[in-house]
Amino acid sequence: MATNLDQFLSRVDALLDRVEPWLPEPTATDWDAIAWRWRKDGPQGHRGRGRLEPIRRPHRLRLEDLRGIDRQRAEIDRNTRQFLAGDGANNVLLSGSRGTGKSSLIKALLNRYQAQGLRLIEVDKDELIDLPRIIEQIEDRPERFILFCDDLSFEASESSYKALKAALDGSLSAPPENLLIYATSNRRHLLPEYQRENQDARMIDAEIHQGEGVEEKISLSDRFGLWLSFHPFSQAQYLEVVRHWLGQLGADGAEHQGTALAAAAESAALQWALRRGSRSGRTAWQFARDWAGRQRLSHR
Structure with missing residues (x-):
């Protein structure tokens, strides 16, 4: 039964691929907005065209309102100012305890620096496979974009996991200079970790070498140049x-x-x-x- 369903979905996907060139052009992006969500125009599971849907009422959080995370706030603020100035800046992974201000920090950055050209694009985990299409739309724009991925968690086999790895640092194409990726997660390495993977570690000349499973999990988080950890409040x-x-x-x-x-x-x-x-x-x-x-x- 599952095989028949997979075959049917594959045929539907192939049919949609053939029809797509005759579909109407997607609505032009409203570049007067300061924040967008990436939305798929195609059916669930189909690659679709996708579009940047403007967010009309973004959160108006202030950096000054985020207390108890002074070090993390200073680090991501500095990195963002370097990005806006065209200097060296890193993709950022914010990980740790829930409710401690990871997502709020990114929203507050938009509020502070929108006048300097900072813009925010929110992308759901399942749509990260469309990163090349998003990059195509923004790479020639004068604004500076943060691609915001909230509450990330993957299985290693997911296509969106592989797409994010390539976008961060693993593709022949260099990422555009006007784009950074800021992601939040409750997991430091974005993937579930199992005891058996640590048991695969081995000793070589008194050094501990991690197993392949652990190396694969670290390979994604390692592509973020700046790690910020968040802990429960006292x-x-x-x-x-x-x-x-x-x-x-x-x-x-x-x-x-x-x-x-x-x-x-x-x-x-x-x-x-x-x-x-x-x-x-x-x-x-x-x-x-x-x-x-x-x-x-x-x-x-």
């Missing part, structure tokens, strides 16, 4: 972020540490984090929004 860091967001949202008592209201807010914030099982910037923002909303409702 209680003090978490409460600092809570106080910041309470202040931004105008919650009562946010700027008056030591008061009964501030103590009540901090106690509630710790209970909120305990229920969520996470002390992170995302958890702090969610608590602050809830706390400020409750206050406004009670004052009506």
Whole structure:
């Protein structure tokens, strides 16, 4: 049954390939936008034409709002400024604990540097196979583009995994100078790691040589020139972020540490984090929004 289905899908794909040259041209890209998503025009699984769909309401995060990650923020900000200046800059892999600001950092960079020509293209993991088509559309543009891949995780056999490896550093074609790839992941090497792969390691002249499975996993993350690691927040860091967001949202008592209201807010914030099982910037923002909303409702 599976074989028949595969044959049918293969025939459909071949038919679509023949029809594609007669399809209408895709809508022209709106280059007045500052951010886009890559969208496929073809059916699921078909290579399609694809287009850059403008994002009309990008997040308006500020770099100053991202607390507890000062070192990571400074590193990616420096790398981005070098990129905008046309100096040496690296593709970046941001990995580590959930909710600690990996994606938010990239969104905040767009907000800060859009006036200097920075633009953002969001690409889903399953559509990374279209990277050559995306590059074709932007390589002659004057803007500087960050291709944003959020929450990446692969199996080694996936075609999008191989396409990303080639785009980073593995193709005969040099990547355009106006493009960098910034990717986030909860996994340092973007692929699942298994105990048996470490057991394949061997000793040669007292040196440990990794097994082929481990080498394959490292080969993708190694193509990112800059690695930034993110770790769970301490209680003090978490409460600092809570106080910041309470202040931004105008919650009562946010700027008056030591008061009964501030103590009540901090106690509630710790209970909120305990229920969520996470002390992170995302958890702090969610608590602050809830706390400020409750206050406004009670004052009506």
